[in-house]
Amino acid sequence: MLVDLLYTCFAVFSVLGALGLIIFRHPMNGAMSFLITLISIAGLYALLSAKLLFALQLIVYAGAIMSMIVFIIMFLNIQPEELPAEKTKVIYLVGGAVAVLPVAFFLIKVIKRLPNMPISFASEGFGGVKEVGLIFFTEWLVPFEIVSILLLVALVGAVVLAGKREKNK
């Protein structure tokens, strides 16, 4: 089955990309590795026939946000000798993995116990711009609207934490 093969590929690559993000020493390598994760997730969306989400994932995340991250790394111009030594990194990685291991086992157990459901194909037009838009503005109006507050808080927070601050009078 091509679908199964594609799914396995995307899933494995998305996890490997995320792993690379925390293992690579240089931020640029990390960013590129993260890009693999973002593209693989877009592939997973495509397999679920979420067309709009697939396009947005590629354009916004893999496109816009990624170019911004790369731009910032370029802007900072980090040389390999400027990177911190990170001697304890391996210990923390192993320790973190051990700590998360029970959760992973738990998840595997849950997934294995899930009943086998017949696979049905999504209806015509599922995941298109019009369908998603309709759902947003009818069924999910509240979350859609309050996301704007969330974005505003994030914006104000970023300015407060990182912006230039004039001294109070």
Added chain:
Amino acid sequence: MTNDFILFFPVVLVSLGAIGLMLAGTCRCFRLEHAAWASGGLFGLAFLVQLSATLACDHSLYNSLFKDILVVSPFSKAAGLVILGCGLFSVCSSISYFKRNNFSGVEYYSLLLFAAAGMLLLTMTRELVTAFIALEIMSLAIYVLVGYDRDNVLSTEAVMKYLVLGAFGGAFFAMGGAFIFGAVGSTKFHLIGNFVATNGFSASPALLAGGFFIMVTLFFKAAAFPFHAWVLDVYDGASMPITGFMATALKTAIFAVFANFLLADAALQQGWVNVLFYIAILSMFMGNFIAIGQNSLKRMLAASGIVHSGYLLIGLVALGSQQQIPGSVIAYYLAAYAAGTLGIFSALSFLSGKGEQWKNFNDFKGLAKTNPYTAFAISIFLLSMAGIPPTAGFMGKLYIIIAAIKAGHVSLAVLGIVSSIIAMWYYLRLIVLMYFHEAERSFVEEYPCRVGMVSTFVLVLCVFAISLYPIAL
């Protein structure tokens, strides 16, 4: 329709006020004092609107438009009142705090309002996606407020820890929501409740796992037992008014959504009752154990917050047995706890001095000799938190323990009493230091602003008013 508007108005008022303050902050003539008074006024106004709205039973807001996503109940209304009250008193203590510490800005008050908007949405929401977004609105605003003092290393460390762990917790919530959606086909609480009622609690492994992950996040945010370690460092790093706000308003919002989630169906609550039972016990005793060893007053209060989370979890265990309004015991305890905690943080906001240099137990030796009124107020707050009879804290604990006995958890009630006796040790320690020791430093200082002091004494009145409220009914 009018009633809908009044019930929803506090959220609108607080969020529009936050946006307005943010915009006004760009104007040069809009000073910090204006922002403080404006935000205090908004909190007060929203509090009055919330108080004026009448409500007998659960009411779905704008049902045709919002599709059952926001539901106002008497419990959510009470929780909203506590949150708005906490906001008002936090603003008052911030005013006096920032007379001596110079790192505030107009955005500080704007973020405080944003956080309150997120919390209010969290108390009303009956849907997981909205709950997640409201949780993130609240958390993001609080992260920034914790790290507002950028020159303070402790504060930067606190925001880093809180941000990373909080993002981790948020991811768990999102994953739990996805699992529940997979099992039920909806994220609305009443549909989840219907699913559990028809298929049984353990019918779907995905539902179990989803519930588990959501509870992990809520335990983390409420600083309950296995996820309590962050709370000491974060409270220590945040400025005094923000610590008070976090300890009270944030906890109220989290327990409101927790109770609403468990109330979706009795079988759901019964399914998790064992987990809640052990976490309540462990939170109480672990919190006491940590609190006894602290020398810093702020860290002691953080640890005592873990203990209070334990008591609130007892309330959640006994949720099904409450006859009248579901969650009323929890709301009452939250109000009682909020009055005491906010009071002590409000007093510390003007006592701790520049850069919070005095925050250890020993710094307050002999306070009663020089500042008898403030020492009296602090004693009242501590006695309320310890649960000594005429105060609100006693009534709160009493109701929680009665609810636990009614629900058939006598052992939990006994352990609650034991834990509150242990807690006397660290609450009374400060009172002993204030009253029975000679002063080592002079407390004679000019208070630059009376607002903090006035709000502290108003809170003393609140402690007694809340304790008398059930008798007045």
